[in-house]
Amino acid sequence: MTAETELDPVIHAPARLRVVVTLATLRDGDNLSFTRLQELLGLTPGNLITHLRKLEDAGYVTTVKSGSGVASRTSVSLSPQGRKALDNYTAVLRQLLDSASTNGTSPQ
């Protein structure tokens, strides 16, 4: 098994990274409403939908719609695969930062 050395491109975008990190704060088995997530991240609904779709296509998040009309609720949660992807991402990030500080270079 080889260690990953590249940052996951699905997560490596500011908005998606913030989505994944925010959802990772929740306990296993919990989900967050779309509205609260949007409020926390300060994104427009359209923008957040676009990023969630990309994360959902990668299998990193799950969105579930329940109810109808004014009582409708869209909930978002991080999948086990998404949690693992974030763990890998932060591990690679740490490696790159460590090697940069060892070599005295600035990683891009």
Add this chain to the structure above:
Amino acid sequence: MLEDQDMSVQEAAAVVQDARARARKELVISTPLVYMAWGLVWLIGYGAMWLSVRGQHPYTGPSGVSIAAVFVLAGFAIAAVLVIASEAAAGIDGQSVRQRRIIGSTWAIGYLILLITAPAVSSSVSARTLALISFAGPVVLAGLTYILAAALGRYRPALALGAWLVIVGTSCAWLAPATILATCALAGGGALLLMAVIETRLRAHDS
């Protein structure tokens, strides 16, 4: 699109740190504040009742003013905890919400039973037994609730606190009423305040 722009490694690390700190601040219940609120209620409330019975011969029980102060303080603590929990839990649903309801209901039902039981048995039991039910009972109940919370996988450090409170409450069976109040104030309230400090440090270490 702005959000899809490339990030340097340093920028990504800053985004992770910032998003994690914000999410923890907004979505995680501040348990140090909860421990501190109840720690102060116990320390001041039990302490005030202890001061009112200190030197009583024979023991007749805490003054009405000190008992009223305890209820007022407890009311403030309950309100504060409800506000803290509801703000952090807004928009969150799932397993932890169900667990929190079980924990909260267990504690509330237990307290209600104590509130009903103590006056009901007051005329048929000794002053020492009544003091044990009224003062040590809530400490044992809180301890058992923390153990339940730890068992449900929520606040793991709460297991030690729960066990300690059960020991403190149970040990009151061998103490005089005035000493029960002092023990609950210092060993009970003090433990909650200590837990607030420990939780604050654990959280600072995690971030």
